Amino acid sequence: MKIKLPKYQYINMDSGWSNACDQYGRWMYRSDLFPNGLKPLSDYLKTNGHRLGIYILPGIRKDAADANMPIKGTNHTLGELVTRKLEGNGFKGTTYMPDEHNELVQAYYDSIADLFAEWGIGFVKIDGCGPGGGDQFHTHQSPDNRACLRMLSKAFQRHDIWMELSWYLDAAYVEDWIEIANGARVFIDIESYSTKTMTSSHRVFQRFSHVERWVEKDLVGRPNGFFLDLDVVLVGMTVNGTCIDGLDNDDIRQSYISFWAMVSSVLCLGGDPRMIPEKYLSMLHHPGMLAIHQSGVVAKPLGTTGLWNNRKQVWWKRLPTGEIYVGLFNTHVYRFMLGLSHEIKFRLKDFDLITAEIKDVWSGNILGVYNDSYSVVLKPGQCKILLLTAK
Structure with missing residues (x-):
């Protein structure tokens, strides 16, 4: 990344980095993948000018609450907070919604943010957020967890951690999302989940109409520090010498990058930069397009x-x-x-x-x-x- 795409700042891990919690019910890295922990990794990335990002879900972890683990720094337990056993996010059976959003819940979220800060985390993607979530056929699968998200935002802001919301957020609540986060996904996953290709031209084109709903009130962009996230840019993703991005031609690849730049979307790549062909790396690092993107002004x-x-x-x-x-x-x-x-x-x-x-x-x-x-x-x-x- 330092050599091939020096303008990019964060290196983010999606779901899969964690499969358990620590003794205080906080998200914990997988020791089989990270035997030395995440701090040595983030420290190394910092030498290249990068910050490490991770993925979590809102709410109180089900495994931690069911085990009635203690809340760090208090005399209370997580089980006390979730007697109603309400779903905490759009992925059922993973977290609980707190019965009340009180100072004990804030203490739990603060302890998570403190732990992430110890590891050197600079970016957190929070998935299953609502109102919203789901897919184009089954929308609003996520519960209204804005109260949890506000508490998480307060916790992460103390450590200058970028907070990204995910899973097809509802544009009707744009004022809330701006107050809570730095960015939010505007539509379903761009991946087609094909066995052969990553996305399709059609899935790229779908983003245009969804962005329009977010820019009507002139609230998104640099002035409010809140940016749209059109999902990952898969241009040139190559495996075993074959481009598998699923896009029909280079005109579409250029349009893909251009629209993300015009609306200053969170620009996240999914491919190994060592494998992306040079012509696509030059697109992804085009100085004129990055200048348009980094302006933070969202096109209409x-x-x-x-x-x-x-x-x-x-x-x-x-x-x-x-x-x-x-x-x-x-x-x-x-x-x-x-x-x-x-x-x-x-x-x-x-x-x-x-x-x-x-x-x-x-x-x-x-x-x-x-x-x-x-x-x-x-x-x-x-x-x-x-x-x-x-x-």
Whole structure:
């Protein structure tokens, strides 16, 4: 990571790093995988400028509560907190919801955060959060565990630990998520769970309409320190010399990265960087795209009118420094299925401009000075990312 993708900061482990708890009911690493513990690992990562991240579930661990383990620093036990045995998250049978969200529950969560801080953890993904959760067919499988999440947030903030919420969060509660966390997943897993490929072009295109729900109120992005998470970027994932990302072509791979950058989504990769082909590494580390991404400004669609949502294929954002970035995407699912190219057009007055120099960010080429409007014909799945400078 240090050599191949030096701009990336966190190295996160998803579920599987823990299968038990310690004597205080806190998440504990697997000794078979980490015989020396997690602190030596995080210390090593720090020498490369990286921070270690892990995955947990909200609520009080079922195994710890059933064993009535003590709450560190108190004379109470975890079993006292969960007499009603309510489900604590969207993965049934894993954690309990506290009967009351009181100072003892906060003490338990504080002890978890303290332990993670001792290990050097800098990022925690919390899954099974709600309201929300589930899949496109069975939504809202997760209970409303916002009270737990607020307590976890308070605990992790004391140690400057990034807190990410997961499993298809409900955009109707965006104000709550902003108060609680640094980021949240907006849709189902992007993985297709195929035996041969990781995702599909269709699953990438699905994200566009879901992002729109989150940006309506202009709350997400750097000002509030809360970022969308469109899920992992699987571009170029390679195993045994074969690219298994499941994407149809490089136009779609470029659109995939471009949209994540335009909305400043949490940009998380799933592939071993030693195996990703150089052409895809260059996409994932393109300086122009990373600058757009790191601005923290979240793009919005230009409009949503029309059966084919033509204007929704144009996403744009204005940076605090004045630069205007415009993304043109021919990623409508039906057009892609039918193999249809499409002309996408915008007017400069949509961005309060009369005349502008337009630069293609991916190629670095200046396309010229334009008056009134700009249009381009894009192949199915293709995009253009443009920088507009007033003239």
